[in-house]
Amino acid sequence: MGPFQITGAAVVDGSGRDPVDVDVTVEDGRIAQLGASRAHGERLDAGGLTMTPGLIDAHVHLGLSSPIQPQFSFRISAAEIAADIFATAGATLDAGFTTVRDTGGIDGGVVTTIAKGKVRGPRVLSCGPVQCQTGGHGYYGAEWEPTELWSSHHVPGLCALSMMSGNADELRGNVREAFRRGASFLKLCVTGGVVGAHDRLTDTQFTVEEIAVAVQEAAARGTYVTVHAHNNEGIRNAVEAGVRCVEHGTDLDESTATLMATREVALVPTFAVVEQLLHDTAGTGLDESTRDRVLGVRERMTEALAVAKEAGVRIGLGSDLIGPAQDRRGEELKLRAELETPMEALVAATKTNAEILGLSSEVGVIASGMQADLVLWNGNPLEDPELFADPANAVLVLQAGRVVKDLR
Template sequence: MGRFQIVGATVLDGSGRDPEDVTVAVEDGLITEPGGSGERFDATGLTMTPGLIDAHVHLGLSSPIQPQFSFQLSAAEIAADIFATASATLDAGFTTVRDTGGIDGGVVTTIAKGKVRGPRVLSCGPVQCQTGGHGYYGAEWEPTELWNGHHIPGLAALSMMSGNANELRGNVREAFRRGASFLKLCVTGGVVSAHDKLTDTQFTVEEIAVAVQEAAARGTYVTVHAHNNEGIRNAVEAGVRCVEHGTDIDESTAALMAAHDVALVPTFAVVEHLLRDTAEAGLGESIRDRALGVRERMAEALAAAKEAEVRIGLGSDLIGPAQDRRGEELTLRADLETPMEALVAATKTNAEILGLSGEAGVIAPGLQADLVLWNGNPLENPNLFADPANAVVVVQAGRVVKDLR
């Protein structure tokens, strides 16, 4: 990959420190100490950040949702949509993502081999759901046992259904066999659901603990889709390490999460998108009604979690074909916190949540050279994050994968 030095940029290193005008050197895919030989890359007037990390993506839901799960789309079209989203994710400045359900292991390895453009992907494989719970998108009268027929081995597999703890144990082992590097369970109802309410809890503490046990046996962790406090408390009691969404987290639940070092990944962009246009994602208008009020409650939950000093990452949760403006999540979070806090959540904190501390998330010698050069200063104008055109240069593992200069 050779050696080069980026000079002239204002550097936001992801740690939360004030911007600095420093030279950043890259050699053999890693950030190294500046100086010595190598091509000089003039970035005067641009702002450098670490490559962004999205801790909640669904690459496997890149097609219109209902057509995808009613056999109206070919495997070829679904694959094309997945790879287009992966490419757009990189162009938006995201060099690492955690896929929280929808892709099967072949997508991860195909991107890693460089056969298609895309970020580094960590994946849970199919989401683990209770029978008839959130994550089941079969037609109303489709028998549960036919659901696995929607899986496309190596490409797309949204969820697996479990009726009891033994079935869950078998399903999580199958997810690991397919290449999962962590597990995700749905422990409450969801916004994009057909068979439940946001107030429902799903899986018992004992069932969730089975997944935690199986994850621990492989040196990894469980995260949970959860909106209500009872479901979150069940999951914390069972030993999970992370909560996705957390819409109704109150003061006592936030304190419980902090005491057990359970992280939170709020997801605002998906709610904005669903309120704007559910049809765009290939979903019915009833989903919009379910999303009403979620944004405001999630903002209150974020404030409660911050007050309790919960570790808070960042995830967009975008679904359907319109996943090109992933950085809107940082813009939305900047409105609720500060632009710097949004950036740190999307870099340093997300790296910690994903188990990538010391590899990615900050600009420092010895870490992977994942870097973005922005057209302007996103601390002064966080709207820059939302438009991929403002990510002028993207460097992934020391390779320039986008350059609009």
């Protein structure tokens, strides 16, 4: 379509500045200008609505869109797994998220299929399979099953949850394989996890030297490593090894936060998944024992957020939702708005996340020249952040200047 103008909306540009009433002209998939334009073309009246940049979720698992335990025990067909992945991709767009970073579980074919427009979904950056140490977080095989059988459960081009490495050389081989399959960054698990089979949150996994191998391989391709890390020792190991980002960060302490700030390592806390596991364990397809593992995590993660903020760490936003119930991705902004301000939550989900993902020249703020990823909200989510949590409030979603959802 030709150039068009969106008029009448209160524009929250993602930079942290207060909303302004300004027209936005969209042309060739980009924001051509802010302010009154002489360009002829369609006018889209958005009176009473609030415009934000398309939201970004820096921690998603599209490949874990089926009930978790049945999927991990290989009782679900590839066709059904694919159907669930594509449904989640569409629901992500409907919730106002135009870009996501998939932190493990999909294989390259999913990224390509969405990018070609064959199914509705956001732009996806993916690490492919998560890199784990033998028997560490991310391994869900039966105890009797030999480790080497684990990757035979991957469905090439669709889902590949994790790869196991017994030492630095195996890790080097595995990360090269992940890049071969189309990964655009790497993710390692360097501590135990909440949804764990064989480990505890207090375990550290991979040595500093091993993590550094992945960092070296990522740097060779102009990209970076992020890590799943809950305990402070694991976080510190990863930071010392040169990673660029930490996911969860539950037990982060002040000295490690200071080190992160000094080395410009970002943090992506994940509150929505904690709420999900506390309140609807069964809905994710996991048993109640998972709930016990998550008790106390919310309080500690809240403290870690405050510690990181105090130290000046760059803090993004990620939901980490798993299982079939991933339609309310905006819950993460609502939860963060309760701990900070709604504006800080929005900036984390737009400008800051774009920086963390290496996309800040393309998306994350509403400015001329940027890609026209835009959401028009029913009402003002800065006054009522509950609006972010309900996809019905994302009245209009534009992705690269194309209307991909319209409830007007």
